Amino acid sequence: MxxxxxxxxxxxxxxxxxxxxxxxxxxxxxxxxxxxxxxxxxxxxxxxxxxxxxxxxxxxxxxxxxxxxxxxxxxxxxxxxxxxxxxxxxxxxxxxxxxxxxxxxxxxxxxxxxxxxxxxxxxxxxxxxxxxxxxxxxxxxxxxxxxxxxxxxxxxxxxxxxxxxxxxxxxxxxxxxxxxxxxxxxxxxxxxxxxxxxxxxxxxxxxxxxxxxxxxxxxxxxxxxxxxxxxxxxxxxxxxxHGDRSQRITQLEAVIKRALSDGGAILIPAFSIGRTQELLYEFEQIWHQHQDAKHINFPEIVIDSPMANRVTDIYQHHDSLWDEASQAKQSAGRHPLDFRHAHRVGEHALHLTLVNRLKSTAEPVIVIAGSGMCTGGRIINYLDVLIEDPRTDILFVGYQAAGTLGATIQQAAAGQTVIINQQKRRVNAQVSTLAGYSxxxxxxxxxxxxxxxxxxxxxxxxxxxxxxxxxxxxxxxxxxxxxxxxxxxxxxxx
Missing domain, CATH: 3.60.15.10 (Ribonuclease Z/Hydroxyacylglutathione hydrolase-like)
Known part of the structure; x- marks a missing residue:
């Protein structure tokens, strides 16, 4: 009781x-x-x-x-x-x-x-x-x-x-x-x-x-x-x-550049409400800062979560609740939650097509998907086919509770096996955790x-x-x- x-x-x-x-x-x-x-x-x-x-x-x-x-x-x-x-x-x-x-x-x-x-x-x-x-x-x-x-x-x-x-x-x-x-x-x-x-x-x-x-x-x-x-x-x-939140964008940008050199996918497990929208906001900031840079070819961002996409729509509908800085960006023609490098995936068939494509090509892409602790959701399918590829980066931006797949991956040593979709998978991907996201x-x-x-x-x-x-x-x-x-x-x- x-x-x-x-x-x-x-x-x-x-x-x-x-x-x-x-x-x-x-x-x-x-x-x-x-x-x-x-x-x-x-x-x-x-x-x-x-x-x-x-x-x-x-x-x-x-x-x-x-x-x-x-x-x-x-x-x-x-x-x-x-x-x-x-x-x-x-x-x-x-x-x-x-x-x-x-x-x-x-x-x-x-x-x-x-x-x-x-x-x-x-x-x-x-x-x-x-x-x-x-x-x-x-x-x-x-x-x-x-x-x-x-x-x-x-x-x-x-x-x-x-x-x-x-x-x-x-x-x-x-x-x-x-x-x-x-x-x-x-x-x-x-x-x-x-x-x-x-x-x-x-x-x-x-x-x-x-x-x-x-x-x-x-x-x-x-x-x-x-x-x-x-x-x-x-x-x-x-x-x-909490960690130093002022360095989040700098740390995020460093992970992206390292992943670009690898040529693989960046997988980010993220909660649908709040965390996904924070990430989009910060990605837009990075992209905007480097929009004229010819030497950086940032990958596309895929938000593969029907729930997160619907939540983002609600965030945009209630933009009057945004802080002054965010409203100022929107007034200046920038759209922190909806910019040209961000693409939404809704239908499950399209999700499976993308998973199979990345399994075959391992092309650079940033995938944001739920669930945030890898306890279910579409992130599981991406992990299943990409965690053994050393070109893959798995980026945790939130707390991983004990006993969850996210915590197991986060704590795994290189080459250690984890269970995904009832199959043993070796953790060859690079695993990173960014502090300050709470x-x-x-x-x-x-x-x-x-x-x-x-x-x-x-x-x-x-x-x-x-x-x-x-x-x-x-x-x-x-x-x-x-x-x-x-x-x-x-x-x-x-």
Whole structure:
């Protein structure tokens, strides 16, 4: 079980827990309302149905009172054998609102189950999150074996009927005396952290969702925090710092030039949402810088991922959310996500044709394909036929979880064998890893999110991080800000 219903101070740090105890505030509604009255208690009562001692399955229940509950995110567990069952953990009849921070599967993957349980209330999110969420959940349902197009379309219509689009910086009433304001989180397009204001008590509870790194391509930096009496903060990289992001393009260019000298293909496993678009942005920058160079003949780029191509369309449709630099490039006639050297592959037959062609010719080309950790998707077929060719370069631009094919290849010594498509393949390709590609804020940025707040943060609860990351970040928060911290990993059972 992944439930946590009480505040647990960091006793091992010898830190006192201080909270302001306030009485419930009661409001009587108009006679035409479906609810006759509501109360909001402080301190708030939270249950975490995931995202406690791990970085997946984010789902948080806020018990407003005995009759009313709201949910923040409804994510699926990924990569581990956890129970995704909601039926025994959520009383749907008491659930009055669902608020979604962003469209990654570990934050939205259990929404189909919630709707199947009968939830028909509002689902609050940004427009970009809604668009991406439709893709992510449709793909997830198909992978789960639901192939019937009419059933998938019916789910999409049901989801759309319940979604309430929220704009950044604009408060939305979700219950009497409770509003939510979506603020930019800089993690992926449309991502948000959520500011809940309990208006009668003048209290603010903030859920960070996943916070992004500063200076990420295309995306604005996270909006500075104004205030939080309680901050529920992610801690994915709470115990580490990212590599030097300023050198990414230089390193990427060096790999490309080396691969050109080999005359083979560059294979880049990449996630469809965020990472593929970052790569396209940086490739366009490299190509633009060398557009007049006669001595460099850069290879073509193939984006062989139907999902990534649809996501890129959504990124382009919502270009008003891009950062100033990206919008300026587009205004100047440059198209960071759609330039002449980038080519999309959609149909599976065309994918197979390209795989067989590269198997025969090994011509220079850059292939971006999913999945990002080589656990499936079209990248597998490319690896299968090209990993034994010493002219091939395999470039990892993201974390490879233990046990995945990506991690196995990344750690393999030259000539070692790996299993691909149930066949032994020798790793003769050159394998490289570029640092600095992460969509999550690191420790310094998480601390800055707290420290740069307009008003001092009152209390922090850490979620969405492994236990070592939570403990390390909690220690830093205590040292720097001297505020109460709760570690959810302490009270969750792995």
């Amino acid at each position: 992944y439930q946590h219903n009480s505040y647990v101070p960091l006793s091992y740090l010898g830190m006192p827990m201080s909270r302001i105890e306030l009485h419930s505030f009661k409001i009587t509604l108009n006679s035409d309302s479906t609810m006759t009255a509501t109360t909001i208690d402080w301190p708030i009562q939270l249950s975490h149905l995931g995202g406690t001692w791990q970085v997946t399955g984010s789902c948080h229940l806020w018990r407003i009172n005995s009759q009313h509950t709201i949910m923040i995110d409804c994510g699926a567990f990924q990569g581990i054998s956890d129970n995704n069952e909601l039926a025994t953990q959520v009383e749907v009849e008491r659930l009055k609102a669902v608020c979604i921070t962003h469209a990654h599967l570990d934050h939205v993957g259990r929404l189909p189950q919630l709707l199947a349980l009968g939830y028909r209330g509002p689902i609050y999110c940004t427009a970009a999150t809604h668009a991406l969420m439709q893709l992510v959940l449709g793909d997830s349902l198909q992978l789960a074996g639901i192939k019937d197009e009419s059933a998938l379309a019916a789910f999409s219509r049901l989801l759309a009927r319940q979604v309430v689009i929220c704009r950044y910086g604009v408060p939305t009433n979700i219950l009497p005396s409770l509003t939510v304001t979506f603020e930019e989180a800089g993690h992926i397009l449309g991502s948000s952290y959520l500011c809940f204001d309990i208006t009668p008590l003048n209290k603010r509870v903030v859920f960070s969702g996943d916070l992004g790194c500063r200076a990420s391509p295309l995306l604005n930096d996270p909006t500075p925090l104004n205030r939080a009496d309680l901050l529920i903060l992610e801690s994915t990289y709470g115990d580490r710092l 969509a999550h804020a690191d420790q310094s940025e998480l601390l800055a999110f707290i420290g740069d707040a307009t008003l001092p943060v009152g209390e922090v609860r850490l979620v969405h991080g492994a236990a070592p990351a939570q403990y390390a970040l909690a220690e830093k928060i205590r040292q720097r800000f001297n505020i109460p911290v709760t570690i959810t990993a302490e009270t969750a059972t792995p």
